[in-house]
Amino acid sequence: MQESQASETTQKSIEVTIVSGILSAKIRPGTRLGENQLAALFGVSRTRVREAMMRLETRGIVHVSPRRGWFVVEPSAEDAIAVYEARRVVEAGLLRSMALLTEEGRKALDAHLNEERNAMAAGDRQRLTYLMGDFHIRIAELSGNTIIVDILRDLTARTILISMLYQSEFHAAQSHEGHCRIFEAMQTGDFVRAAELSVEHLDEVEMGLDLTARPDPLSDLRKSLSLPPRTASSTFQPSDPKIPTTKEQ
Template sequence: MTIAAKSSTQIAERITEAMLARKLAPGTRLGEQQLAELFGVSRTQIREALTRLVTRGIVTVSARRGWYVIEPTPEDARAAFEARRVLELGLLRHARPISAEAIRALRLHVECEQAALEGDDVASRSFLLGDFHVCLCESFGNSLLADTLRDLTTRTTLTAMQYQSSHHARQSCAEHVGIVAALENGDLEQAEQLMHSHLCNVEAGLEESLQSGRGPLSPLQQALAPLNDHFDKQSFAISPQLKEF
C-alpha cells in the first residue's frame, strides 16, 4: 500500500514528521527503492526529496552506504540548542503582540499535547511537543524562521532519542502552557523569559543523560564492565579439592 504523498517536497516533509514523531531513529537507512514503493513514486523523486533533507542537514549520504538519518553528536546538539535560543528568543524579543486568532491556534495545540499525554500515542505526543515551536513561529507570520526552526527542532529531537534525554513530556507541555498564557496577556518579555527557561530545561535534561553515560554506547559499556565491579571473583575460584575433576 502506498502513502499519499507525491511531490518531493511532500515526501521530505513526511520524513521530517516521522523524525519529530520519533518513528525514524538516528542512523536509520533510507532506501531509495523502499521509499519509492511506499510513496508510489519514482526513485528520482525520492532522491530529490532526500537531497532536500541533506541540504537541510537532517539526512546524510555517501556513495557507498546510501542515505541515512543523521546521528548528532553532543557538540551538534549544543550548537542546535544555541541556534534555537538565538532564533526563538530573538523572535519573541522583537515581535509585535500576537493576534487573537493565533492565540486560539496555540491554545488548541497545547490542548492536543495534553490529550496526547493522557493517551499512549508516543509518536503524536513527541511530534506535537516539537511542532509547538514551529507553530509559534508561524503564529508571528514568519514562515522562513518556521522552516529553519523545524530543522533545528528535528536535530534536537534526534539527539534526545540518541542520548535518552531525561526531560519529561509533561514538563514540556506545562512550560508551553505558560508561554501561551504570557502571549495571551500580551507580555512578550515574560514569554521570552519562559521560553529561555524552557529551552534550558530541555537541554539540561540532555546534558544529564550525557553525563550519566546513557548514550548509544551505554549498553555495551555496561556489558564490558570488569566483573569485579559486580562481585568478588575470588568467590568463584576453584578449590584445590575440585581441580582433579
Template sequence: MSTQQSRSDAIYASLRRAILEQALKPGVKLPEDSIGDTFGVSRTSARNALLRLASDGLVEIRPNRGAAVAMPTLEEAKEVFSLRRCLEREVIERLCTRMPKDGIDALVSHIREEERALRASSPRSIRLAGEFHILLAELTGSKLLIDFISQIVSRSSLILARFGRPHSAECGIDEHIQLIEALKNLDKETAIQIMDHHLHAVEDRAKADDGDAEPDIAQILNHYITEQSQR
C-alpha cells in the same frame, strides 16, 4: 503537480514524521530501494524525497554509502541550543510587541492537540511539542524566522533522539501553557524567562546513548503510509 512529484511529497512527509517522532533514530540507514519498494514507487521518487530531507538537515547523504538519518554530535548539540535560545527570544519579543488577533486561540488549540496525543501515548506528542515552537515563529509573520526556527527545532529533535533522557511530556505541556499565559498578558520578561528555562530543561536531558539494533525500515514506514492515506 506530476504523479512522480506527488509520490515524492508523500514519501517526504512520511519520512519526516517518522524522524521527528523518533521512530527512525539518528544514524539509521535509508536505502532508496527499500523505501521505493515500501511505497511502491521508483528509486527516483525516493531519492528526491531524501534530497529534500537532506536540505532540511534531517538526512545525511554520503557518497558511496547512501542516505541515513542525520547524526548530530555533542558539539553541534551545544551550538544548536545556544542559537535556539537566541532565536526563540527574538520570537517572544516580536510576539509581545505584536500578537496576531487569533494567535492565542491558535496556540491554545495546539496545546489541546498535544494533550490528546499525550493521553493516547502517541509518538505524535514528540512532534507536536516541536511544532508548538514553529507555530510561535509562524505567528511573527517572518518567513526567515519561520525557516530558521523550523530547521533548528528539527535539529533539536534529532539531538534528543540521540542523546535525550526519558522525560514526562506533561512537563513540556505545562511550560507551553505558562508561556501562552505570559504572551496573552504581553509580559515579555516572564515569557522570555519561561522559554529560557524550558529550553535549558530540554538541553539538560542530553546523555550519551549506546544505540539500538538496526530497525525494520519497512515495518516502521508502513505505519506512516497508513497514516498518510487517512489524511
C-alpha cells in the same frame, strides 16, 4: 502520511513523509534510507528519491555515507548543543520581536495546549513528542514568516532526533508547564518575559539530556574502524508496515 500511489504530487511527498516521520518520532536517528527501498515505496525511480535526499541533506536531516547509503542524522553531542543554541537564538529573538498576540493566535495556542493535555492523559507518547515540538513551530507560525517557520521546523526535527538519542526519560509534564508559562506571558503581552521563559524552557530540556551517553557506545570504535553507523533499521517500525522484508531485487 499517505503512501505510494501518491503519484503526481510525489514531488515533495518523500521529503514531507520523512520529516513528518521524524517529527512524530516514528523514524529513529541512524535509520538507513535506501534509495531502492524508497523508490519502491513511492513508486518512482531512484532519481527522484535522490533529489529528496539531497534536499533533506541541505536541511540537516539526513547525511550520506559515500557508496554506503543515506542515513537519518545521528547528531553528536556537539551538534546537540549547537541545535539548542540555535533554537534559543531564533525563538527568543522571535518572541522579542512580537508586538501583540492576536485573538486568532491566542486560540490556536490554547487549542494546542489542550491537545498536549489530551495526549498526556491518553499516554500517547508519539503524539506527545510531536506536539511538544509543534508548539514552538506554532509560535513561529504566528509571525506569519515562513522563513522562520521553516528554520524552526528543521531545528525541531533535529531536536527530536537528539532527544531519541540522549533523552532517557520524557518529562512531558515539565515541558507542558513550560509551554503554558510561555503562553501566559504572551497573553499578558509581555513578550520579553516570554522570550526569557523560552530560553529557560530550552535550557531545561537541554539539561535533561545525558550528552555523555553516546548514541552508540561503540561509535568511537566504529569510527576508528570506519564501520557503518548503526543501521537501526531493525527498530524502524513504520505505522504502516510497508517495508516488509523487501529483498529489493
